[in-house]
Amino acid sequence: MSISTTCRDVNELLPVAQRACKLLFQECYKAGIRNIFITETYRSQERQNYLYAQGRTRPGQIVTWTLDSKHKSRLAWDIAVGPPQSLHDVVTLNKVGAIARKLNITWGGDWLGSIDRPHFEVTGNWRLPKGHQLEDMMTIPSSSQAKEEIKMTGWNPASPAMQTAAELFLAQAVKEGIIQASHLKDLQNKQLTTDRLLGLFITINQRRNH
Structure with missing residues (x-):
């Protein structure tokens, strides 16, 4: 895969992250948030370097603040918002972030300094929270x-x-x-x-x- 190509395949995440991502979308759908979709999952180190260079040594706006991202570890994913809202609608992303907190999923919107509202990640030992069940037929749009x-x-x-x-x-x-x-x-x-x-x-x- 080219460093300029975005991977949006949830199956490229580690199984633990796949479950967390599916649960997040499932709970968002139940809450009436149904116009969100995946924009990126796994990133190679080469692609991370490529994105980090944007706005620094390569033209464009800065899109990442680190050379070391959980995307590389297959434990992170980014989302966007569909119409009628804008792609990075703050109101919608804040609602998704609030749901993520309840599921013990780290939300980039909670970070100090480098806020990244479209970003979500988990650790390798993340577990399904008590009281939640993942539906087998859950699908995630991208x-x-x-x-x-x-x-x-x-x-x-x-x-x-x-x-x-x-x-x-x-x-x-x-x-x-x-x-x-x-x-x-x-x-x-x-x-x-x-x-x-x-x-x-x-x-x-x-x-x-x-």
Whole structure:
């Protein structure tokens, strides 16, 4: 995998982190927070070095404050928020962070100095908290998973026909009352980013399945 490629596969985490991540998403769903998704899981040391260089010796904004991250140990994951909120909506991430605390999952939003609200991690000896049970069929959405689902349904972001297919998909979701018409208007005006479109795809499918 290239150092510029993001790994979003939960299965790349250690089993203990997989269980913690699944439990966090499960409890968030129960609390009505269903528009969150995974943006990164495992990172190699080479990718960590690459990200650390951003904003320092490489152009861009600083995205990490360390060369030594739990991502390298396969014990950490990052999330983002789907529409109608922004990708790093503070209100939503604070709610997820509060749930994480109850599950003994470390939340980057609690760190002093280098606050990292999208970040969650556990230690290698994390255990399922008393009173909680992990559902066997729990699945965790990611933007890469959304891309695969889009590809399977013929809704390929790289296809020239995407605009028409996406408009039909969002129009139906607007009709069902799942999303606001403003999202469809932004797509029609070519003001909808790919990440936001993927977030909408995840949100729509989740709400249709619940």
